[in-house]
Amino acid sequence: MLATYAFFFLAFIAIFFALLVVFSKNPIHSCLYLVLTMFAIAGNYVLLNAQFLAVVQLIVYAGAIMVLFLFTIMLLNLSSENEPVKSNLIKFIATIGGGSLLLVFVLALKKTDLGPAPLMFPNPNQQGMIQNLGKVLFSEYVFPFEVISILILISLMGAVVLGRKDKKVNPINE
Amino acid sequence: MLKEVFIDHYIYLALTLFCIGVLGVLIRRNAIVLFMSIELMLNSVNLLLVAFSSRMGDAAGQIFVFFIMTVAAAEVAVGLAIIVMLYRNTRSIDIGDANKLKW
Amino acid sequence: MISLLLVIIPLFFGITSFFVKEKWGKTIALISSILSLGLICTGEYFHIHHTQNLLDFSWVKEKNNGYFTLLSLGDLGLALVLLTNLIFPLIVLFQKCNTIRNAHFFFGLMLLMQAGLNGVFMAQDVILFYIFFELGLVPAYLLVGIWGNGEDRAAVSFKFFAYTMFGSLLMLVGIIYLIVNAGASHPTDFNNIYQAAHLLSSSQQVWISVLFLIAFFIKMPIFPFHTWQAKTYATAPTSITIIMSAIMAKMGAYGILRFNVQFLTLGWTMLEPYIIVLAVFSVLYTAFIAIKQDNFKYVLAFSSISHLSLILAAIASLDLNTGDLNNPLFKDQFGIQTLKGIVFQLFSHGIIVAGLLMIAEWIEKGSDTLDLNKMGGFAEGKRFLPIAFMVMLLGSIALPLTSGFIGEFLLLNAVFHYNYWIGGVVAISIILGAVYMLRLYQKSMLGTNNGNVFNGDLTIKENWIIIPLMLFVIIGGIFPNWVNQFLF
């Protein structure tokens, strides 16, 4: 019961702040709202008995990625003043588009038979525990795991190369 | 209605978040906010995966989420670097200014 | 095993040829083509002594599924493989080295084409068939585009390629449809596809048939899809034109026999009446066009369409059993006879058109023109060229005691058997054939000279290139029984 209330509360938080992310003028605010949304989602992970992921969510998204965003925004010294705006017509069309996307998704879902519908809570499954995940990750998925580390490495190098101040590798200006 | 939570609720939640993300990409021109919207969409998908994984009792979904997060991190690192480059060159982070790649 | 070697050897030597010095190109091509000639002779020996397992190449596809024949030298393809490997040494000898740049690439591509052609006629697997079909096409595109004559060779070659590729893709759709229907987990060999294809409903068969037919019509080519051909034949280096008209065009007929007649029998029988009308129209249409062409090679190109359309008409006249797989494909003995006639004519036409194109090339080399209005009187003072030309021409107009007659007689008989009136109409082509071929002969060899002079005769080497072809034309006409044992 408590979990049910918690879910609705977290869902409300997530959606509310997600909307604020999109509609707030200032990118810094957007970023902070996004952190809150991430928190809400992490909460949901806890509800779903996926504690490891919840922790990772907090560390990676709220911790690492959002900080990266904030740094970038501050580095570029952005604020609501120089925020580019789109015309209202485009906004209108976009809203219609996004809305109808939601509508269609929902309709599709309504028509889909999801089979027997067990309650989500309480959740007896324990595979979200770090022990279980670790076993799976380092046995069945060990190769993708190693590959992903290479990806991280490459993206690291890519970011460094791109972010370097070098006039010569600057294709747009020349 | 609010008594019990089924998988449907999670799907609705994920869909709503996803569509908000789509809306964000559509109505904003700020490249960084665009990026955030994309993160939002990724997260909605993650949520869905975890929900199903939890329901099915299969750890594969959570492993996937784990990988997605990693990829997202990598992507943000590179993407933000690109945005910085873009800003450095055009003095703007308006995504509409980056329209050189056309016919 | 022989079948595998017949693909591997040209492939290997073709690729080797890319990495050697330019002057070695022809030697390598010659070695390769003589090796494959030897192989096909061995193959024929085994064929006559009924040791088919030495000719086939099998492969264990999956652990528990046993053997599958991937390549097989025999059945329908034997005659065409024989044709390919018989005339390839001649074509290689015929192609002069000093008139082309980067000869080793030229010959390498030519050998790749040979590998593709051999493969098409031997493949026992649809995907393999498709791969070889394309392997024959791509080198042709490059050969025409790079070594062709005239300024617009790139455009001509592109048209050829786009046209053929278009057909190939339609065929690919058909092949995929068949594979899907055979069950995705099943092997894609002809046996499976054959059984699956026969289970399709009539409307499905018709649609798939049309897809295949367009591809093969383009390849042959048949009336509405022929416009790439004449220009391509005139533009391509003559050795490549020979390969295209003598062998590649036969891929179309072979494909129709294989896929449309054998696999999609029901669809084919439903389309037969339309196809035979189209084929007859194509025969006469191209024959009429050939009458007033002024370019030597154009006449040959259109005459080639006309002959192949007649083959198509005969194929469409076959009386087939549909439905039950246990029934024999042909309703009566006459069908088998017609099939033999078709195969014989495919073979004989390949030889004849190769000879005629060689003569075209020598005339062009000697007189520096292909324009009929600038020729005339070339027979004067020559001994061998008029004879060679005449023999080939007689084969082409199906004069008795040449191989062309045996083929055309059986084909015309088949069409006549199908319907008196259609048979009567299509037989007009033998008159028109005489008209345009004799006009060709007369404008070039007889009469008085109209501009470009052609002194000298064929060289000794050239004689020895064309003599085997002439011998076949005559032997095929007098001892067709003897020739037949190598074809079936």
Add this chain to the structure above:
Amino acid sequence: MNTILALLILAPVVGFLINGLYGHKLSKNLSAVIGSTAILVSFICTMLLYKTVPETGSRIQFFNILSLEAFNLDAAFLIDHLSLMMMSIITGIGFLIHLYSAGYMHHDKGMSKFFAYLNLFIFSMLLLVAGSSYTLMFFGWEGVGLCSYLLIGFWFTNGEYANAAKKAFVMNRIGDLGFLMGMFLFLQNFGSLDYSVLKEGQLHISSGMATAITLLLFVGAMGKSAQLPLYTWLPDAMAGPTPVSALIHAATMVTAGIYMIVRSNALFVMSPFTMHFIATIGLATALFAGTIALFQNDIKKVLAYSTVSQLGFMFLGLGVGAFTSGMFHLMTHAFFKALLFLGAGSVIHAMSGEQNIAKMGGLRKQIPITFWTFTIGVFAIIGIPFTSGFVSKDEILNATYAFSPMYFYLAAIGAGLTIFYMLRLWYLTFFGNFRGTKEQQDHMHESPLNMTLPLMVLAVLSIVGGFIQLPELFHGHPYLNEYLSPVVKNLVAEHGTEGHEGFEWALFGGTIVVLIAMFAWTSNLFGKKESVSEKYSGFAGVLENKYYVDEIYNFLVVKPIEHISVLLSKIVDNKIVDGMVFITGKFVTWSGTTLRYIQNGQTGFYFLMMSIAIVVMLAYNLLFKL
């Protein structure tokens, strides 16, 4: 017997191969010797066969050419009285003409080629008459067409000659097409093309089918034997060397059609319609060609039209059912027409190549042997009593009268035309004053012996050839009929000619009267002519221009085909069919250039489109599929 036959057939092939392959290394005389010897061997073999051949004929098989499921073709020959008779004519006259050619072609550098072609022709012709199936006959049929093509175009550097050769081949091909169709129909009905199925009373087909088969076969005969409407190639074929005209276009090849019909007489009698049709075509041709011949000035053209006309007579004989009479006339015609052509060749030789009779005259003194032999030929063809031509033509006329008096009167007019134009030719050539140039007169000389010897042999044959079948009126005996009776069923003989004795006397008397009148008239007209007009006016002008048939054909057939060809290639193929392909290409280019503007570089726009597309696809699935 097998060996003899093999030798008979292969000797010309050997001659052809030697002369064809090594001709350039042989001297002219050697080529001629080889060529003639080959035919002499054939001739001797034919004579040897006469003794051994059984009455019912014997089928000799060498090997199997093609054996398929529903079609079998043997290299087998049927030697019976009919084929033996034809083979004797072919090899006999062929040999004489080879001999003659050795002299006639002596100045030509392509001598070995000429003899090679002639030998090939004899081989094809033997195949035609000796083959045991229609397929083999067709082999020979097309083979002789080819040789005719090669020989007409022998002097190929002359474009007109080459054209004539092509015309001959193509017109023959039209006939061959009919023959081929007839063969297919025959094959379908009887399951075999072998003559063995041709047994009277055993052909179980409807009369309609019989009519169809026979008409198609007759189309072949019309092409090969130069009947209306396919005769125009024969006069043009005179472009070839004169021995060729004698051998191919008078004595042998053009009679192939007659032989074919006689060979398949069992089939032809089943269709009265076809028989009637053949008689009509034959008669029409005889008259038509006879009228054209009246005002021709080229010596060979006159003879050519005369050949067409005589062939018409033969077909008339066949059509009225007198098959052996047709064969008889074929034989006698072979003698005297070969003689006439060779004589004409001798005249041309003497006149240094001049062929126009308007430029001749009074030649009887300078070339006496030619004159006398030629005269015998003329007498034979116009039917001076008891010459071979008289006997055979008389027989055809008799049979025609039994068939229909109307046809008889028309045929008699045709015979009268023959007398007129032949006498005109004779008088203009050999009587009166010389109208040529001075140089021609100086060069005039009698031909050498190897040219005159064949003339003399043929002259003898032209006279005595008829004696084998003198009418019973003159106490003759139909030896030929009897000889051919195992093969040919002579219908007229069945009817009997007993009641016609009075008519026969009347015919004989009439012939003599007409002949005398004609001699008087033509001698008056042409005997002492100082000059001959080259152009005629009025109806004679129409005749001189051969009824403008060539022009009409040209206008009705040749030009339209050429126009269609140009139309198809320039307009339909280039503009419409290729245009379609071109338009497809253009459409792709156009759509590419147009659609690329959608690619405007705005990421937001792309994303919007993507969302819309997703919405649309999902909505479509929701509304129509689920």
